[in-house]
Amino acid sequence: MMRAFMNPPENEWSIGQAREMYHIDRWGAGYYDINTAGRVVAKPLPGDDTAVELSAVTAAAQKRDLDGPLLIRFQDILRHRVKSLCTAFDEAIARNGYEGRYRGVFPIKVNELREVVEEVVDAGADHEFGLEVGSKAELFAALALQDMPNALLICNGYKDADFIRTALTGTRLGKQVILVIEKLDELDQILRVAKSEGVQPQLGIRLRLLSRSKGKWADSGGEDAKFGLNTAQLMAALERLRAEGWEESLRLLHSHIGSQVPDILTVRKAVQEAARFYAKVRKEGFPVEYLDVGGGLAVDYDGSRAAFESSANYSLREYTDDLVQTIGEVCGEEEVMHPNIVSESGRAIAAHHSVLVVQVFGANSKAQRTRFKYGAEEHPLVQTLLKIRRNIRRSSKLTAYHNALNCKEDAHNMFTLGVLELEVKAKVETLYWEICDRVLSHFRQSEGHVPEEIATLEDQMSDQYVCNFSLFQSLLDHWAIGQLFPIMPLQRLNERPTREATLADITCDSDGAVRQFIDLDGTRDTLPLHALKPSDRTTEPYYLGIFLVGAYQDVMGDLHNLFGRVNEMHVFLDSDEPDGYYIEETVRGHSICDSLTTMQYDRRELMRQMKRQIDAAIKADRVRPSVGMQILRDYERGLDDYTYLSF
Numbered sequence: 001m002m003r004a005f006m007n008p009p010e011n012e013w014s015i016g017q018a019r020e021m022y023h024i025d026r027w028g029a030g031y032y033d034i035n036t037a038g039r040v041v042a043k044p045l046p047g048d049d050t051a052v053e054l055s056a057v058t059a060a061a062q063k064r065d066l067d068g069p070l071l072i073r074f075q076d077i078l079r080h081r082v083k084s085l086c087t088a089f090d091e092a093i094a095r096n097g098y099e100g101r102y103r104g105v106f107p108i109k110v111n112e113l114r115e116v117v118e119e120v121v122d123a124g125a126d127h128e129f130g131l132e133v134g135s136k137a138e139l140f141a142a143l144a145l146q147d148m149p150n151a152l153l154i155c156n157g158y159k160d161a162d163f164i165r166t167a168l169t170g171t172r173l174g175k176q177v178i179l180v181i182e183k184l185d186e187l188d189q190i191l192r193v194a195k196s197e198g199v200q201p202q203l204g205i206r207l208r209l210l211s212r213s214k215g216k217w218a219d220s221g222g223e224d225a226k227f228g229l230n231t232a233q234l235m236a237a238l239e240r241l242r243a244e245g246w247e248e249s250l251r252l253l254h255s256h257i258g259s260q261v262p263d264i265l266t267v268r269k270a271v272q273e274a275a276r277f278y279a280k281v282r283k284e285g286f287p288v289e290y291l292d293v294g295g296g297l298a299v300d301y302d303g304s305r306a307a308f309e310s311s312a313n314y315s316l317r318e319y320t321d322d323l324v325q326t327i328g329e330v331c332g333e334e335e336v337m338h339p340n341i342v343s344e345s346g347r348a349i350a351a352h353h354s355v356l357v358v359q360v361f362g363a364n365s366k367a368q369r370t371r372f373k374y375g376a377e378e379h380p381l382v383q384t385l386l387k388i389r390r391n392i393r394r395s396s397k398l399t400a401y402h403n404a405l406n407c408k409e410d411a412h413n414m415f416t417l418g419v420l421e422l423e424v425k426a427k428v429e430t431l432y433w434e435i436c437d438r439v440l441s442h443f444r445q446s447e448g449h450v451p452e453e454i455a456t457l458e459d460q461m462s463d464q465y466v467c468n469f470s471l472f473q474s475l476l477d478h479w480a481i482g483q484l485f486p487i488m489p490l491q492r493l494n495e496r497p498t499r500e501a502t503l504a505d506i507t508c509d510s511d512g513a514v515r516q517f518i519d520l521d522g523t524r525d526t527l528p529l530h531a532l533k534p535s536d537r538t539t540e541p542y543y544l545g546i547f548l549v550g551a552y553q554d555v556m557g558d559l560h561n562l563f564g565r566v567n568e569m570h571v572f573l574d575s576d577e578p579d580g581y582y583i584e585e586t587v588r589g590h591s592i593c594d595s596l597t598t599m600q601y602d603r604r605e606l607m608r609q610m611k612r613q614i615d616a617a618i619k620a621d622r623v624r625p626s627v628g629m630q631i632l633r634d635y636e637r638g639l640d641d642y643t644y645l646s647f
Contacts, residue, residue, distance in 0.1 A: 013496040021497070021528055022488040023520060026303025031077050031352050032547065038494030040545055042355070042571075044076035050573050050580035054490050054545055057569060057583075058357050064586055066567040067646050068543075069469040070357045071554070073570045075584065077353040078116065078550070079123035082106075084316065085297075085345055086127040092320035098328050100338035105130040105152050107295060108138045110346030112555050115570065115585070117145055120349065124151075130176070132156060132344050136163050143170050152342065153177045154204065154292065156227075156254070159186060164193040164201075171199055178290075180204035180254050182227045187237050191244060204252030204292065205229055205237055207277050211257055211270035227256075234277070238284055250286045252342070253278050256294025259347060263307040264314035267296060268322050275327045279334035292342040293323060299351045301484050301548055302518035310484040310518065316348075347551040354550035356474050356566070357490065360542040361647055362466040363501070363532050366433045372426070379424045381407045381414075385431035392435065397442045398451060404435040436461055462526040463501040464513075467544060468645045471505045471512045472560035475546065475553055479511060484518050486547040487527060491540065497528035503544070506645060507561045541647065559598060564590020564643045593639040603639060610635050 015034050019025045024032055030046040041051035054072060061070050082104075089102035106120045108131055121129065128150045131142045134157035143166070146153050153175055155167050159182075170177035179201055181187050187203075194201045208228030229237060241247055255274040261267055271293055278291045297319055298312035307313040314322075323341060331338050374386060385407050392400050411428040414420035436457060443454050469475075477483035487503070502525070505512040517527045533539045557565070568587040573580060593603055614628040623631070 013494070015494060017496075018493040023303040023486070023518065024488065026305070026520075027300055027486045027518070027548065028303075029300070029352060031074070034493050036494075038492055040488065040490045040493070042072075042074055042077070044074045044571070044573055045080060048573065050575070052571060052573075052579075052581050054355060054357060055540075055543060056579070057571060058490075058543060060583060061567065061569050061586070064583075066569065066586060066588070067642055067644065068357060068359045069474065069566045069644060071474075071549075071566050071568045072355045072357060073115070073550070073568060074353050074355075075115075075119050075570055076573050078119050078350065081349045081352060082120055082123040082129060083127075085343075085349060086124060086129065088316045088320045089324070089341065089343075090127075092317070092324040096321065096324045096328055098324045098338055100327075100340045103128065103130065103152055103290065103340050103342050105132040105154050105342060105344055106349060107132040107134070107344045107346040108142060109134055109555075110551050111350045112138065112141070114141075114145075115587075116350065116550075116554070117141070121145055121148075121151075128152075130154065132346075136160075136166065139163065139166055143175070146175065149174050150176060152290070154252070154254075154342070154344075155179045156182065156206070158182055159189070161189065161193050164190050165197060168194060168197050168199045168201060171202060176202065178202045178204045178252050180206050180252070180292075181229065181237060182206050184229060184233045184236060187240055191240075191246075200246065201249055202251050203241075203246075203249045204254050204290070205234060205250065206254040206256070207234065207274060209255050209257060209270055209273050211266070211273050234281075238281065238286065241286070247286050250281075250288055252290035252292055253281060253288055254292040254294065256344070257296060259295055260298045260309065261296035262298050262309055262312050264312075264318060264322060267314075267319065268326055271323050271326045272330060275330035276334075278327075278339055279330055279336045282336040283334065289340055290342050291327060291339040292344065295344040295346055297343065297345040297348040299347055299548060299551070301351075301486060302520065302523075303486075304520045308522070349551075350554075351548040351551040354548075354554060356469070356546040356549050356553075358467040358469040358544050358546065359647065360465045360467050360529075360532065360544060361645070363499075364464040364466070364504075365499075366436075366461055372430060374427070378427070379420075381411055382424060382427045382431065385428060385435065389431060389435055389438070392438050397439045398454070400435060401439045401454070401457070404432050408432040433461070458500065459525045461500075463499050463529075464504050465501045465529060465532075465544075466504045466506070468647070469505050469566070470507050470557075470560060470563035470644075471514065472507060472509070473557035473563050474566060475514070475549065476556045476558065477552060478514060482516065484516065484523065485549060486518055487514065487544055488547075489529060490543040490545045492530045492542075495530060497530050499529050499531050500526035501529045502526060507563065509560065512560075559595055562592070562595040562599070562643060564595040564598075566644070567642070590643055591640050592643055595643050596639075606639070607632075607636060 018034055031043055033041055035041050040054050043051050057072050058070055086104060108117060128148055130152035131146050132154040133139045133142050142153055153170060167177045167179050179190055190201055206228040208230045241250055257270045281288055300312050301310040304311045328338060385404060388400050388404055408428060411420060411425050415425045440458055440461060443450050471479050503514040516523050532542055567589040569583055570585040571581055572584045574582050611632055614632055617623045618625050618628045
């Protein structure tokens with residue numbers, strides 16, 4: 001979707017307009033705002049007046065020798081999200097007279113970092129909040145971190161004998177470890193290992209619902225879903241358990257129609273189908289006590305509050321009310337006990353608490369003025385463009401654009417054929433972009449109709465702001481599936497943005513760019529930003545914040561160009577501190593050596609090979625011995641440097 005022209009007069013700009021332009025009051029969910037100084041602040045606890053300036057945290061990081069890109073993690077937001085989810089379910093249960101309880105679990109795959117998982121477990125302790133795992137490595141972590149005997153530890157994903165044996169160890173220790181059967185032949189393997197270990201397992205069965213979501217994760221549901229048992233397979237599993245006399249082992253039924261489900265009607269339909277399965281299984285004589293509705297609770301990334309794949313057309317209260325009401329109604333019709341409701345809402349818990357701060361260190365602009373001197377004997381194309389530029393105020397702007405475009409295309413064709421000199425081509429292109437800039441300036445001031453080709457030109461004329469980060473390491477979902485994230489400047493928001501830009505990262509890949517941004521009506525191709533000021537020691541760097549990156553992005557990044565994990569700062573509120581908060585922990589990102597080691601380079605071997613080359617250069621008298629040794633020391637010291645650029 002092309003963006004609309006929106007340029008209030010120079011003297012009319014307010015913080016309110018900045019909020020509206022970047023929609024921070026919508027996607028921010030009360031956690032983020034702009035203060036009167038025009039700087040973005042975090043308010044980790046809604047209702048608490050403490051506001052943390054993100055640029056101040058970035059400055060504190062620099063004092064600790066933590067360069068950007070920087071991930072700021074607000075642990076209070078993480079805790080608040082856990083408590084808000086549990087409270088919303090508890091209140092919905094009370095409002096609707098529901099007879100079961102809410103037993104949430106956090107899917108570790110959403111953010112496997114120890115600091116995050118520990119914070120979630122601690123924040124949810126009063127609600128016996130559990131964990132969900134989908135691999136052996138996650139299971140090993142969860143067994144150690146989850147020590148509440150009544151909290152659930154749900155094991156999803158495909159399993160081998162070692163996975164099953166490890167899960168049964170948790171059962172031996174008194175933990176509520178539930179092995180979810182994802183495919184029918186998994187049941188036989190679980191029974192075989194359980195018998196050999198002498199442990200009766202706690203089991204769940206994943207249902208393959210016909211209900212489907214829409215969008216990027218729609219394939220999680222439906223008849224062709226990767227996981228789950230269809231109705232016939234479910235009946236076979238029930239018969240197998242009955243034959244073993246292990247009916248009481250089946251404690252949970254599981255369903256999941258996908259992450260980020262934007263439409264509440266889809267949620268309601270899927271939950272109704274899952275609840276019907278639960279009721280029928282209860283009637284078959286299996287004392288199932290948990291109904292796991294999976295994940296899917298959406299995050300409103302764009303603030304539109306619509307059934308769009310980067311948004312949600314429902315609130316947390318509506319979500320919990322609909323789940324509780326729907327399950328209660330089905331159980332009432334079927335005359336079975338209400339199950340305890342389990343949800344795996346990882347994205348909704350983790351997304352808001354992390355902000356990636358990146359520095360803009362350069363801009364590429366088509367309208368940059370190049371100083372050419374034009375004489376009387378210029379090429380006819382140059383003369384034509386000079387005349388268009390000279391008369392543009394009193395001529396049709398659209399006609400001027402068309403004529404300039406025609407000159408540019410003629411110049412390209414002539415240059416390709418070898419009949420146009422390099423300097424002439426440069427002058428033609430420079431004049432063309434100057435004319436385009438003036439044409440756009442006219443339409444920005446106009447309240448009339450904007451031709452489609454001018455709107456397209458607006459996007460073509462946009463700047464490219466170069467940022468010190470790797471899209472592939474820190475924003476992988478944007479590259480892979482087009483996931484949108486809110487992005488905005490962290491300062492100068494009391495000034496009107498005057499540039500339109502896309503973002504480029506520092507990788508050597510053309511895909512390392514952000515060319516699509518959130519908008520209430522869909523997406524926009526450029527982001528309003530401020531003109532960069534000349535770099536000097538008194539000028540504050542221009543920082544952008546990329547928000548809601550706490551789910552998946554923290555753990556899914558790859559090492560494209562060997563750019564590693566970024567530096568982190570963990571912020572906690574504390575009323576006793578002068579600024580109302582303190583830095584609880586800093587986590588250094590990958591050094592060059594760390595990234596090389598993951599690709600099986602050995603530090604000592606690298607040093608040995610460099611020393612061999614330096615010794616050869618010394619023997620050949622290309623460098624003095626003292627210089628050679630300094631080169632070696634610099635190389636070794638450089639291995640410990642941050643993988644990103646330093647300014």
